[in-house]
Amino acid sequence: MQPVKYKPMEHAGSSGVDEMVLVTDPAPSVLSYRMQRLWLTPMFRALVRVALPAFAIAMLCWMFLSKVENRDYLNGLVLEAHGVVQNQPVHQLQTLTIEGASLLLKDEIRAQFGDLFPISAFELDFESMRGWIEDIASVEHATLITSVGGLLSVQIKEIKPEFMWRNVAGLHLVSSNGKLLRTVNQRSDFPHFPLIAGKGATDHLDEAQALIVTAAPISERLRGLVRIGERRWDLVLSDGQTIALPEDNAAQVLAQAIVMSVAQDLFERDILLIDFRNPRRPTLRLRPQALAGLKQVKSMISSEIAK
Amino acid sequence: MNDLYQTQRAMRAMRKAAIQRGVIAVIDVGSSKVACLILRFDGPSNVSSGEVIGSMAGQSSFRVIGASTTKSRGIRFGEIESMAETERAIRTALQAAQKMALVRVDHVIACFSGGAPRSYGVFGEITTENAVVASHDIGRVLVACDLPDFGENRAVLHAHPINFTLDDRSWMSDPRGHIGQKLSVDLHIMTVKERTILNLNHCMRRCDFELAGVASSAYVSAHSALVEDEQELGAACIDMGGGSTGISVFFKKHLIFADSVRLGGDHVTSDISMGLQIPTAAAERIKTLYGGTMATGMDDREIIETDGSSGDWEHDRRQVSRSELIGIIRPRMEEILEDVRDRLDVAGFDNLPGKQIVLTGGASQIPGIDGLAARILGQHVRLGRPVRVQGLPQAATSPAFSGVVGLALNAANPQDEWWDFEVPQSQLIGRPVRRAVRWFRDNW
Numbered sequence: 001m002q003p004v005k006y007k008p009m010e011h012a013g014s015s016g017v018d019e020m021v022l023v024t025d026p027a028p029s030v031l032s033y034r035m036q037r038l039w040l041t042p043m044f045r046a047l048v049r050v051a052l053p054a055f056a057i058a059m060l061c062w063m064f065l066s067k068v069e070n071r072d073y074l075n076g077l078v079l080e081a082h083g084v085v086q087n088q089p090v091h092q093l094q095t096l097t098i099e100g101a102s103l104l105l106k107d108e109i110r111a112q113f114g115d116l117f118p119i120s121a122f123e124l125d126f127e128s129m130r131g132w133i134e135d136i137a138s139v140e141h142a143t144l145i146t147s148v149g150g151l152l153s154v155q156i157k158e159i160k161p162e163f164m165w166r167n168v169a170g171l172h173l174v175s176s177n178g179k180l181l182r183t184v185n186q187r188s189d190f191p192h193f194p195l196i197a198g199k200g201a202t203d204h205l206d207e208a209q210a211l212i213v214t215a216a217p218i219s220e221r222l223r224g225l226v227r228i229g230e231r232r233w234d235l236v237l238s239d240g241q242t243i244a245l246p247e248d249n250a251a252q253v254l255a256q257a258i259v260m261s262v263a264q265d266l267f268e269r270d271i272l273l274i275d276f277r278n279p280r281r282p283t284l285r286l287r288p289q290a291l292a293g294l295k296q297v298k299s300m301i302s303s304e305i306a307k
Numbered sequence: 308m309n310d311l312y313q314t315q316r317a318m319r320a321m322r323k324a325a326i327q328r329g330v331i332a333v334i335d336v337g338s339s340k341v342a343c344l345i346l347r348f349d350g351p352s353n354v355s356s357g358e359v360i361g362s363m364a365g366q367s368s369f370r371v372i373g374a375s376t377t378k379s380r381g382i383r384f385g386e387i388e389s390m391a392e393t394e395r396a397i398r399t400a401l402q403a404a405q406k407m408a409l410v411r412v413d414h415v416i417a418c419f420s421g422g423a424p425r426s427y428g429v430f431g432e433i434t435t436e437n438a439v440v441a442s443h444d445i446g447r448v449l450v451a452c453d454l455p456d457f458g459e460n461r462a463v464l465h466a467h468p469i470n471f472t473l474d475d476r477s478w479m480s481d482p483r484g485h486i487g488q489k490l491s492v493d494l495h496i497m498t499v500k501e502r503t504i505l506n507l508n509h510c511m512r513r514c515d516f517e518l519a520g521v522a523s524s525a526y527v528s529a530h531s532a533l534v535e536d537e538q539e540l541g542a543a544c545i546d547m548g549g550g551s552t553g554i555s556v557f558f559k560k561h562l563i564f565a566d567s568v569r570l571g572g573d574h575v576t577s578d579i580s581m582g583l584q585i586p587t588a589a590a591e592r593i594k595t596l597y598g599g600t601m602a603t604g605m606d607d608r609e610i611i612e613t614d615g616s617s618g619d620w621e622h623d624r625r626q627v628s629r630s631e632l633i634g635i636i637r638p639r640m641e642e643i644l645e646d647v648r649d650r651l652d653v654a655g656f657d658n659l660p661g662k663q664i665v666l667t668g669g670a671s672q673i674p675g676i677d678g679l680a681a682r683i684l685g686q687h688v689r690l691g692r693p694v695r696v697q698g699l700p701q702a703a704t705s706p707a708f709s710g711v712v713g714l715a716l717n718a719a720n721p722q723d724e725w726w727d728f729e730v731p732q733s734q735l736i737g738r739p740v741r742r743a744v745r746w747f748r749d750n751w
Contacts, residue, residue, distance in 0.1 A: 025629055027396065028402050036406065042411075
């Protein structure tokens, strides 16, 4: 059995007579009971804890963003932040270097992009810049590389011009495969490119190259090549002399013609056209005064004979 | 009877639905305390994980997730006396339990001890339609029981079929499929005053709860306090509550008798209060701390200070010896136990093979009660505590909680009752119609 120990009883309000003892009902009120049951309902809990805050946040956002000035303010903030990052010194591109391009091409690229620098790397549209450079006819492809120190280096693989082509529109530089690279104003700007002319000339540049190589002995007199009727070549020399070549074996015929002409000193004579279209039967056309002289000489000779 | 059948079936359906949903509350509305447990049913898969056989042999299909107890108010002799006060007490218990469980519960099973329970053994007999007993024959034989007059405004609280007899074979638990002609049933019916159930139902409704079942606390506390052998061999469970003492006799695992004595621990307290002229609260405290039933020489020398706040210093500073206290308690306990003895004698408890008496309930915690009970009730007396169920707080394992724990067990594994069987509707509804048709035929 439990031993007896004295345990004093705690009397309500024993500390003082005047102290009011508030005995509250331990039972929950109907309202608090119902509220608590409501709070323990899973759907209601989810509604209050998730749906309502989400709705409130969405509502506040919508109210804030529905005003134009607020949207502008936010946009301004974003732009400002962008600007701060973009204008960092590490992101600045100071200089533009171009490698692998001719002087003319360099100048052209510099004229387009040189004014932009210094520029932030974020603002520069590398893709369109590369596109613009690659759209230049003489550029095969271009690579843009940024490196430390604000350097933008453009590495270009350029197509080399081989010929100068004259047509009704003017003078053009042409690559070895017939691509038009550039329009030039004066022949004297690029005197070292052989001149070609005539419709369809650019389609047979390998033949033209062969002819030019073959014509090396008379290269100082060679002015250019003319494609005649889109089928054969004429060699034009200084003083308006022309060597007409056949369609086939043009280089071979030319070599033969040169040998013959040099041997017979044809180029020194007053001849307008040396016609090798039929290599077996070369024909010469004299200049008009030479022809007149020849006629005069012939008539003198015949009158002499008649006398 | 039809009305009752329908309401009880509705409550069964509600209980089934609540268990399916997973949570149900059980509440013991007692005279001295209101105890509430909230049970969560996880289904059988969760329980037996990792174990060959689940703990408590499958009885632990539920888990207690909320428990609360509060001093009851407005209840005397296990019956609701003041509606508003009782509602507050129930609300306190339910709210605290829900708060602990963190879940909202909508269904409650309640048990109470009052309502002057009476038990009847009734007998019904039919001849089976075919040679084989079919399941509707069970319903027919249950309807065929001739019911005694229960009295005015009394309702059936429990109706357990305890024994089926087919021809000459008795003690069949399930006669379906057996071949036989004459099927008879012994039905145990327990009735209480109808208004106690109605009041309880009304109270629960006012607390926003649906009553999913009612039970007698004498019946359910036996479920948690008696072990299986005792239920099988015959035992009486004495649930000694605050306002009344419930008696239930079990045999072959069925309730065969139930009664209650309208005396309990509160009467002991009021005796002490009157005898020592101290307030009820002080008397309750002295009873709990120093109470006993067997006085020894030592107790003469043990002095108890009677506190009081009457303002009279001399009156508040009196001292009593423990022997005096025991001298007040013991006659009242003897009276209670003798009343119990009388009820058990009426029920013929002595004829049972096992004469085990199990004392449980809050008043059974008084020291020496087992010795006292052994003198009055017979030699086989023991003190019963509720079985352990999963999640039950330590504070709710005392004998005072055997009612609510037993109710939880009963909610998880209910015994078959009369309304669990399909009764042919023609038997219930068709009778007046048939009588009307017969009257019509006779007269025209």
